[in-house]
Amino acid sequence: MRCLVTGATGYIGGRLAPRLLAEGHQVRCLARHAGRLRDVPWAAAAEIAEGDLRRPETLPAVFADVDVAYYLVHSLGQAGFESADREAAEAFATAARAANVRRIVYLGGPRPAEDGGGSSAHLRSRAEVGRILLASGVPTAVLRAAVIIGSGSASFEMLRYLTERLPVMVTPRWVRNRIQPIAVRDVLRYLIGAADLPPEVNRAFDIGGPDVLTFGDMMQRYARVAGLPRRLVLPVRPLSPTLSSYWVGLITPVPNAIATPLVESLIHEAVAHEHDIADFVPDPPDGLTSFDRAVELALMKVRDAQVETRWSTASGPDAPAEPLPSDPAWSGGTAYTDVRERAVDASPEALWRVIEGVGGEHGWYSFPLAWSVRGWLDRLIGGVGLRRGRRDPHRLQVGEALDFWRVEEIVPGELLRLRAEMRLPGRAWLEMRVLPADGGRSRYHQRAVFLPRGLAGHAYWGSVTPFHAAVFGGMARNIARGAERDDPSVSSRPARR
Structure with a gap:
C-alpha cells in the first residue's frame, strides 16, 4: 500500500511514517522543504516529495498513485489559523479526489459542544477540517482524540512541566473537568489500522484510553509515576482561560501561541462518546494502554545506557514514547x-x-x-x-x-x-x-x-x-x-x- 503522510516533520507524522514503513507499506512524505527530513533515520526508506497544501498546483504529483492519504497538519500557533486550516483541508480534499485516493485518515481533536457555543477556536477548526474531508468524496476516517500522552506531545509537555515545577498549584476550576487521555502508541495503532477500513466507512470515531480522569487527577498520577510527592491543587474561580494560558506560559516552556488554544480546549469535558473503532481495529489482547503506563513510557528517556533522549523505531509493548530529534526544543522535559x-x-x-x-x-x-x-x-x-x-x-x-x-x-x-x-x-x-x-x-x-x-x-x-x-x-x-x-x-x- 502506498501511503502519503502530511505533517511528517510534526509530532504524530514523524512517528507514523517509520511505523508504516515497518509494516511494509510504501511511504511518501509531503514537506514544504525536503531538507527538513533529510537527516531522520528512516529518510532513505521513504520518498520525500516537496509540496505545499497552500499551493494546490504543487499537489497533483504528490498524490499520484497514493492509496491512503494521512492528514496530520494544522496551523496552530499562527495568526489566522482557522482560515489557513480551512484552505489546506480543501486543497487536500480536492487533490485526493482527483487522484482517486482510496482513503483519507485524519487525526482531529475531541468533538466540540453540540451547538458549537463555548467551544475553543482550536476545536472548532479541527471539527471543520473533519467535515471538509468527510465531504470530499473520498472515504474518510476522522479519529477524534483528546490529550495524547507521549513525550513531545504539547498537552503532555504542559502536564509534565506544571506537575514537576509546582508542588503547590492554584489552578482554574477546569482542572476538575473530565478528560479521556490516550497513549501515543494507541493513536498510532488506530491510524495504521484505519487505512484498512472498508470503503463504505466514511465517518468520525472517538478514540481514547481506558482511563477517564480530571486534569487534576492526571497531575497527581503523573507525580506518582515520576516519583514526586503528592501535589497540592487549589482550584479557584477567577482564573479565566486567558489568564490560565499566561500562567502556563510563565511556568512551562510551551509557547503561549500553543498553550492558549490547548487551555481553551480543556474548558469542556473531552470524553469519548463511543468506541466503535474497536469494530474495525480491535483492542490489543492486553487492552489499551493505561494512563500510568503511558506516562512511564514517556519518561523512559534514558534507555540502553544512553544519557540523552533518543529516537527509537521500536513498536513493541515496551517501546518508549520518547522525543524525536524533530520535536520542539521545549519537549522532552528539562535536562x-x-x-x-x-x-x-x-x-x-x-x-x-x-x-x-x-x-x-x-x-x-x-x-x-x-x-x-x-x-x-x-x-x-x-x-x-x-x-x-x-x-x-x-x-x-x-x-x-x-x-x-x-x-x-x-x-x-x-x-x-x-x-x-x-x-x-x-x-x-x-x-x-x-x-x-x-x-x-x-x-x-x-x-x-x-x-x-x-x-x-x-x-x-x-x-x-x-x-x-x-x-x-x-x-x-x-x-x-x-x-x-x-x-x-x-x-x-x-x-x-
Missing part, C-alpha cells in the same frame, strides 16, 4: 548540562589513561575539598559517599562502583560514562570522551547531565551551578594537563601555534 572541551597536547592513548584512572586514590582532578564535602553530605543523608573507592587503580569495567558513581558505559580509548548513585533530587551522569586531533594530539570532551525531579531538582542545580567552573572546569584542565605530563612524546613535538 541541565555542563559541557567542557579542551585541546590536549598528548596522544589519545595518554589522555585515556588519565580518564580511566579517575576516582579512588587518584581523586577527581579538581577541588578535592568540594568532592570530599559532597561525599560527607551524601553519607549524612544516607547515601554511599566516597567510601567505595574503586576496584582496580588502572582499569574500569561496566557495572562496577566508583566512589559514588556507577560505571554505566565504557568504549576503551574513547568513552567513559558514569551514573551518579549519590542522593539527588533527580538523575545525573558524567561523561568523558577522547576525540582524536591532528598531529597525534587529542581533544578532551566532558559533559555532566542532570535530569531534575520536581522543584527540588531545579533548585539543586541552581545551587551548585556557581561551583561548576571550579569543579568541572578544573577537572577538564587537570585531566588535560595530566595527559600532557604523562605523555613522553610531548616534549619532542613542535610547539602549537
Whole structure:
C-alpha cells in the first residue's frame, strides 16, 4: 500500500511514517522543504516529495498513485489559523479526489459542544477540517482524540512541566473537568489500522484510553509515576482561560501561541462518546494502554545506557514514547548540562589513561575539598559517599562502583560514562570522551547531565551551578594537563601555534 503522510516533520507524522514503513507499506512524505527530513533515520526508506497544501498546483504529483492519504497538519500557533486550516483541508480534499485516493485518515481533536457555543477556536477548526474531508468524496476516517500522552506531545509537555515545577498549584476550576487521555502508541495503532477500513466507512470515531480522569487527577498520577510527592491543587474561580494560558506560559516552556488554544480546549469535558473503532481495529489482547503506563513510557528517556533522549523505531509493548530529534526544543522535559572541551597536547592513548584512572586514590582532578564535602553530605543523608573507592587503580569495567558513581558505559580509548548513585533530587551522569586531533594530539570532551525531579531538582542545580567552573572546569584542565605530563612524546613535538 502506498501511503502519503502530511505533517511528517510534526509530532504524530514523524512517528507514523517509520511505523508504516515497518509494516511494509510504501511511504511518501509531503514537506514544504525536503531538507527538513533529510537527516531522520528512516529518510532513505521513504520518498520525500516537496509540496505545499497552500499551493494546490504543487499537489497533483504528490498524490499520484497514493492509496491512503494521512492528514496530520494544522496551523496552530499562527495568526489566522482557522482560515489557513480551512484552505489546506480543501486543497487536500480536492487533490485526493482527483487522484482517486482510496482513503483519507485524519487525526482531529475531541468533538466540540453540540451547538458549537463555548467551544475553543482550536476545536472548532479541527471539527471543520473533519467535515471538509468527510465531504470530499473520498472515504474518510476522522479519529477524534483528546490529550495524547507521549513525550513531545504539547498537552503532555504542559502536564509534565506544571506537575514537576509546582508542588503547590492554584489552578482554574477546569482542572476538575473530565478528560479521556490516550497513549501515543494507541493513536498510532488506530491510524495504521484505519487505512484498512472498508470503503463504505466514511465517518468520525472517538478514540481514547481506558482511563477517564480530571486534569487534576492526571497531575497527581503523573507525580506518582515520576516519583514526586503528592501535589497540592487549589482550584479557584477567577482564573479565566486567558489568564490560565499566561500562567502556563510563565511556568512551562510551551509557547503561549500553543498553550492558549490547548487551555481553551480543556474548558469542556473531552470524553469519548463511543468506541466503535474497536469494530474495525480491535483492542490489543492486553487492552489499551493505561494512563500510568503511558506516562512511564514517556519518561523512559534514558534507555540502553544512553544519557540523552533518543529516537527509537521500536513498536513493541515496551517501546518508549520518547522525543524525536524533530520535536520542539521545549519537549522532552528539562535536562541541565555542563559541557567542557579542551585541546590536549598528548596522544589519545595518554589522555585515556588519565580518564580511566579517575576516582579512588587518584581523586577527581579538581577541588578535592568540594568532592570530599559532597561525599560527607551524601553519607549524612544516607547515601554511599566516597567510601567505595574503586576496584582496580588502572582499569574500569561496566557495572562496577566508583566512589559514588556507577560505571554505566565504557568504549576503551574513547568513552567513559558514569551514573551518579549519590542522593539527588533527580538523575545525573558524567561523561568523558577522547576525540582524536591532528598531529597525534587529542581533544578532551566532558559533559555532566542532570535530569531534575520536581522543584527540588531545579533548585539543586541552581545551587551548585556557581561551583561548576571550579569543579568541572578544573577537572577538564587537570585531566588535560595530566595527559600532557604523562605523555613522553610531548616534549619532542613542535610547539602549537
